[in-house]
Amino acid sequence: MSMTEETAEAFQQKLQDIKDAGTYKEERVITSQQDADIEVESGDHVINFCANNYLGLANHPEIMDAAKNGVDRYGFGVASVRFICGTQSVHKDLEHALSDFHETDDTILYNSCFDANTGLFETLLGPDDAIISDELNHASIIDGIRLCKADLHVFEHSDMADLEAKLQDAQDAETRMICTDGVFSMDGDVAKLDEICRLAEEYGALVMVDECHATGFMGEGGRGASEAKGVLDQVDIITSTLGKALGGATGGFTTGRQEIIDLLRQESRPYLFSNAIAPSIANAGLKVLEMLQENDDRRETIWENARYFRSEMQERGFDIKPGDHPIVPIMLYDAKTSGAIAEELLDRGIYVISFSYPVVPKGEARIRVQMSAAHSKEQLDRAIDAFAEVAREHDVIE
Ligand SMILES: *Cc1c(COP(=O)(O)O)cnc(C)c1O
Numbered sequence: 001m002s003m004t005e006e007t008a009e010a011f012q013q014k015l016q017d018i019k020d021a022g023t024y025k026e027e028r029v030i031t032s033q034q035d036a037d038i039e040v041e042s043g044d045h046v047i048n049f050c051a052n053n054y055l056g057l058a059n060h061p062e063i064m065d066a067a068k069n070g071v072d073r074y075g076f077g078v079a080s081v082r083f084i085c086g087t088q089s090v091h092k093d094l095e096h097a098l099s100d101f102h103e104t105d106d107t108i109l110y111n112s113c114f115d116a117n118t119g120l121f122e123t124l125l126g127p128d129d130a131i132i133s134d135e136l137n138h139a140s141i142i143d144g145i146r147l148c149k150a151d152l153h154v155f156e157h158s159d160m161a162d163l164e165a166k167l168q169d170a171q172d173a174e175t176r177m178i179c180t181d182g183v184f185s186m187d188g189d190v191a192k193l194d195e196i197c198r199l200a201e202e203y204g205a206l207v208m209v210d211e212c213h214a215t216g217f218m219g220e221g222g223r224g225a226s227e228a229k230g231v232l233d234q235v236d237i238i239t240s241t242l243g244k245a246l247g248g249a250t251g252g253f254t255t256g257r258q259e260i261i262d263l264l265r266q267e268s269r270p271y272l273f274s275n276a277i278a279p280s281i282a283n284a285g286l287k288v289l290e291m292l293q294e295n296d297d298r299r300e301t302i303w304e305n306a307r308y309f310r311s312e313m314q315e316r317g318f319d320i321k322p323g324d325h326p327i328v329p330i331m332l333y334d335a336k337t338s339g340a341i342a343e344e345l346l347d348r349g350i351y352v353i354s355f356s357y358p359v360v361p362k363g364e365a366r367i368r369v370q371m372s373a374a375h376s377k378e379q380l381d382r383a384i385d386a387f388a389e390v391a392r393e394h395d396v397i398e
Pocket of ligand 1: 111112113114115117138140181185210212213240241242243250251252
């Protein structure tokens with residue numbers, strides 16, 4: 001070991017600073033499969049309201065079987081990037097299935113949507129181009145933009161007048177691209193994609209939408225916020241994940257026009273220099289897409305759960321950010337109260353997480369509850385009752 005005491009102390013100090021700021025993150029260990037009901041290390045069972053397991057597919061028997069079959073048929077791994085010797089038929093099958101699903105020309109798989117986003121911008125855009133990005137976009141979009149030499153114009157969150165002003169500022173650029181999350185994870189609010197696409201048309205810009213919190217369950221066919229807003233055919237580039245509603249393992253993708261996907265296959269660095277996704281995951285992904293298109297029971301259940309939970313909580317006097325998404329932000333404003341309530345709920349078997357500054361703006365602390373199609377009505381009722389009891393003790397509701 002060559003690390004000096006000085007360096008070690010500097011790292012220790014950084015850790016201490018994080019602790020002092022109250023933002024030190026601990027991992028909570030789960031000893032069961034991911035589900036609506038999970039077992040934690042103490043052996044207790046809690047109802048889980050913080051997974052992105054929107055459709056409850058994370059431990060669905062048919063999907064687990066598809067993963068096992070994938071191992072039997074294609075082996076465990078390919079030990080290669082895609083373009084050397086890491087492309088199996090199952091990778092192509094999944095790319096085709098994702099393209100059919102989105103009604104796009106082609107799709108390129110990545111190990112994550114984080115990779116999809118970091119490999120996107122610098123491949124397509126250069127110093128003569130401009131990116132116009134919502135200020136609340138996901139960290140992976142921000143990092144992807146950092147790697148790209150295009151001019152960056154950040155517009156205020158979902159502010160269409162500011163977007164238009166930024167588009168005007170960028171009129172001299174060769175190519176303009178507007179990028180936005182389809183659904184923003186902290187508020188569960190949906191991007192104004194209809195207006196964004198109209199402005200894109202007017203000012204000649206491409207539109208890129210990250211559909212991570214929408215793929216699989218938003219829109220009539222589960223194609224995301226773009227479909228829900230009726231602009232699927234106007235969005236040029238969709239990136240999304242297999243790691244949330246679509247089974248929750250790992251994997252991401254970019255889908256869109258042939259020229260775009262072809263270019264990404266040539267030059268996108270996370271695709272060129274990182275391993276192909278495991279064939280078991282690709283095989284399971286195929287099964288997920290098949291299930292989504294067979295019936296929409298799970299899609300209906302999650303929206304029903306979201307409607308029920310939102311209205312019952314509002315009835316009890318909770319302040320909930322308006323919207324209808326399965327991300328339900330219970331606004332508590334004060335960071336300490338929010339943290340304490342989340343802790344006490346966990347003691348009562350309700351696993352929720354409190355978010356405060358710097359993850360959300362100062363004075364806007366909240367408990368973010370995420371619905372899943374796996375939640376039963378009885379589980380929702382238990383959570384609602386526990387929320388009401390604990391919040392009353394903290395004088396948050398009457
Ligand atoms: C979760 C998320 C990602 C990252 O997806 P991974 O596949 O887990 O890397 C990217 N963008 C948004 C908006 C997300 O919510």
